[in-house]
Amino acid sequence: MKQIPCALTIAGTDPSGGAGIQADLKTFQELAVYGMSVITSVVAQNTTGVQNVHHIPIEMIKEQMQSVFSDMPVHSLKTGMIANESMMRVIVEQLSKTDAYYVMDPVMVATSGDPLIAEEARDFLKEQLLPLATVVTPNIPEAEFITGQKIHDINDLKAAASEIVEKHGARAALVKGGHLEGDAVDYLYDGNTIHTFHSKRFDTTSTHGTGCTYSAAITAYLSKGFPLYEAVNKAKQFVTAAIKHSFPLGAGNGPTNHWGIREERVEQ
């Protein structure tokens, strides 16, 4: 009997649909993967920023994870917004019971500049969650926090990817160059080789949720059995198409278009 790939996201919500759990589930669905979710925080947010946050009680996060793991296959999972250390502790405890591929998006601050995790939880994220990751996907500010080094150019990006693996214990690191100028280039270090993923930069402000969408696409492709390099390569194409075909929604940084990849196929 054919088994459907099953992927889980553990993250916060975005009622405006561009980031967080909503972006992750849209991505899973688009890539024909069975999507599941554990909600860590309910976030009142939209394209202009974060208006309010309600954290789910720790026991409830644990129970959601137990509900999934006791009944469902989980071939891969990702974490996004995990707001504080108590949440991180319970997630680490539950993750130690699975051998699913783990994609860690070390979400710290929203595109709008609003903080999404407590300042004092950052060290725990770096020291306890990061070493569990199959791959961690920091943007530049997140990679700067993890390594303690400023990133000015692509050489610094590559050095950060290596350091996050060699010194901080992730199995692989994908450092994203979305916040640099020029082409949108990301570097993956897998413990052996630095791989480059390249796209031209689109002149758009619709970048709300790009990091969520990218990491969810990597998670989806890993659940389908693609090796890490291929999963990232395909996910880069997915997020690039989502940015290219994004729509001007909302008054701030608009969302990406999760069916952008379909528009690519129509154009070919």
Ligand SMILES: Nc1ncnc2c1ncn2[C@@H]1O[C@H](COP(=O)(O)OP(=O)(O)OP(=O)(O)O)[C@@H](O)[C@H]1O
């Ligand atoms: N304007 C753009 N045009 C093309 N690709 C982009 C653009 N901005 C970002 N990217 C790409 O989108 C992906 C997400 O990168 P980014 O560095 O923006 O992550 P992030 O900051 O975690 O995202 P988020 O906005 O969700 O916080 C990367 O592959 C990056 O290269």
Ligand SMILES: Cc1ncc(COP(=O)(O)O)c(N)n1
């Ligand atoms: C629940 C949640 N998770 C992650 C992000 C980051 O996405 P972005 O940096 O694009 O705002 C977000 N805004 N909300």
